[in-house]
Amino acid sequence: MLESRWYEDAPWSFAVPLRPSRFVAIRPADAEHDVEVDLAAIAPFGSPASARPKTRGDARAGRDALLYSDYRSVMGFYLCRVGAGRSGYHRGAYLKGIGRTPLAFNWAHDDDRFFATGHLPASGGVREIVVSRYLEAKGASRVVNPCRGLLIAELAGELRDPSSWLRRSELPALPCDRALQTIAVKDGRFARFSNVVWHLNHLSLFKGETDLIRFFTLLADGLRPRDAIDDDSLVPSAIARSLAAAIECAVDGYRELHRLGVSFLSVQTDPAMDGRYQDIDVPVFHGPGYVGAFGKLESFTPGSASARLPHDMTYSAVFGFGVIDYLHAMRLFVRYLRSTLAVYRASEFTFSDPERGFIDGFLRAIDEALPPDHLLWSGAACAATLKAWIDAEHAVTARCRAAVFGLVDAAVASRLDATSSEHVELPVDEVPLAAARIGARVKFTDAFYAIAGSAPRPERLDEARFLNEIVRGLDAVTDRDEMCARVAEAEASILRHCGAAP
């Protein structure tokens, strides 16, 4: 179990000083999170003594005055980002948009300007809220770590010129993003696999081996953040089973999102350990019941009658196919976990026999819990799963079904079997749905495309239409107080309107 302030002693946490800021909380309870990073409080030369509490009460207050940003290692996807560059844990919550942390190494990287500002654009915060309330209305909150509230402020003066944080090709900025910024508030009881990888790379084994115990404890707690785990449950087989269960839970989450007609743009290379989708500021409300995708604006001409994948549309952009990226990320994680533990096992640390036995047992237990025919390792099983989802959700023509299944096989082969596939070219039809912009940046078509033969039933798009309208309406707001009021109104409206399955 991850306790409320579990992150304070996590090895991957970096404590960051904060100061009061100028945000207004939509919910009064979130007013305590009106903060921003204060790097100036770390003097170039100084002693930790100045941050040292004098009493136990001071210790609590002192810790509550800090943000805890988490270091991450995402295998194969470095991109100059080492962790939470604009986010962190604060008083039990996870905040995004509180300013540049010391982990924002990209602050001087022109190429990564969108992720180097410290802020969460208003449109990102709005989307986090809308998708969270929608999933709540559908009884599906479990598939994400929902945004429980927003704080909103007028945009920092340094960001008023959008070209300072958007590339020319990503302009124009949405009206709300030219005027406002947000902080998203989520529950803080989650960890990421990338945190575990970071810890694995940074074990402290030279002064006694207790860090090995901490590693496995945090792994077990992260996989089951809400379950108390006693010492008897901290055994290799139980941890390995929890890992397999978390993977299966995440796959179920993708199934649920697919059923509801929601996808997330950002590839989930960095999922929460317990399987919930974590970075939810770019949801796509495309609606259920058809096989579709959105196009890359730089390569796909809107109105085209056919699309080449993965050239015009990436495989990840096909609704439902995000699960392939998730499984890919998990393969990398499990492989790395196994090989790195084996290196530690073989290296000259003064492990006791029980410690070596634990590592050996865990490696065996992983193989047992995740055998070669498991969805994680078997491309065939993954393809069969996706095809079953499609059959269950879509009424498609036989010809379309064959084409779509071919697409599934190509996507799985490309991502999970590391084969370079030929382009797949498929006829597409624009879906009659007025879509909101996909995120703050102009990168994708503002229309969705159904593969020919998989046309959605218009009535099944009602909720998607409703959600896109709400997002578009919020994107146009430029006044802080009006945004606060409209967001609260949108939340209530979504809960009212979307209470039943689409």
Next chain:
Amino acid sequence: MLVDRWYVNAPWIVASPLKPSRFVAQRAEHAKFNVQTDPAAIAAFGGMRERADLDALLFSDLQTQTGFHEYGRLGSGRTGYYRGAYLKGIGRTPLAANWWRFGDRFHATGHLSASGGARELIVSRYFIAKGKGDLINPCQGLLVAELEPELKDARTWRRWSPDECLPCDLALQSISVKEGRFARFSNVTWHLNHLSIAKDENDLIRFFRLLMNGLLPFEPVDVDTLVPSRIARTVKETVERTIGHYREYFRLGINWLMPYNNFTMDGRFCDLDVPLFSGPGYVGAAINVEQWPAGSTEARAPDNLDFGSIFGLNVIAYLHQMRIVLRGLAAALDGLVDADFHTSDVERDFMAGVVGALAEAMPKEHVLWSGEACAAMVKGWIDEECEIDAARRPAIDALVDHAIALRLDHATMIGKTFGVEKVDLRCARAGASPNLTPSFYAVRGSRVRKDRLEEAQFLNDRVAELDAITDRDAFLAKCADAVAQIDRYCAGRAAP
């Protein structure tokens, strides 16, 4: 080859803003290094208005020491590359995640103590005077300032010690200046854990290029003709060259406390602020003061001292770290061969080839992997350098065997007691936050020749003189004086 500003585009580098500071350079050409970090210059929220002036930034390196992580130390927390040099003591960088951890206060202040700077300068000058400057990355000069007021109370940054804080450290702080053309294996390990290969970024090519350039920082490497066997051969030669450096440190009577991560990839010792001027010709040690009753005649490892603190034996710690680095490298490359990235067949073959070539270049009987070979080597060094009483020889050999068994052969930590005698040498303090005795101890049976300790005495005296100075300008003058004296006294002398 690492070119002058090689670090700007290294993947493990983090840029930080700087501002002018209040240091005075010992050498006029180092005045440009009078800078300190400026965390406040990174606003909480900000966009990209213009490209940063690279010469106005500090570039600090992320480091990963597999299994040897110190909580909060992510890399260069008070150091970085700047205008081609490597500066230590310029203030806390974004990698000082320990900034609020009182338990790690000695490494969390951003400053380099004056005594640390003085030692870097003295030991560097000594190596240069002996014609051995290439065994280390020498300190080229110091900048000195009056101590930051917040650090005037030494209890806020210094670990407990029965000894008072050195006078210079109560009044002054320093920046040391070194050559910037070096990388560490911990940088490479970091890169290995953070490769960007998911989007065809060619990071594998960059990885192997940086690996080779780090191993051969002063030689051009033609990446186009690079083959796995060449990489493996270079790694092997580097390991052997570095072992040779340890041999030479032992011969000269200079010992370093902690080899881990404190040497460059090409084998030069680079963190020079805690040298021990123990003098040559005997098997001895500096002993952990907290557990050492004064006047004791028996020491116990690992209670009173770590085996690595025994002069000549810290090559074992170097080999230990290299085993872990190379095992991690092979495992990671093996993993990438199997992983689900779009690496080409050529890339997979190359990675597999490097793994195979490393095994071939350094087989099981190589000194890196064979504890027996390591023991024979260290005993050979002792034979060549020390006069040992025949009756005590087995005890000293047993000490070597025990250290190797413990560090390299997975043996369980078992105490080992041996007799010691205080060496007749006036020692300077080991460093600003010493946890070592102010004397060196020879293992009983290892005869110390007084005439071979003259240079060590001279060096300890120079250090002790600097430790006593509290005025900035007097300190700078004394540094210059010490450098000249070392050149005069040590350059012409035969090896001690």
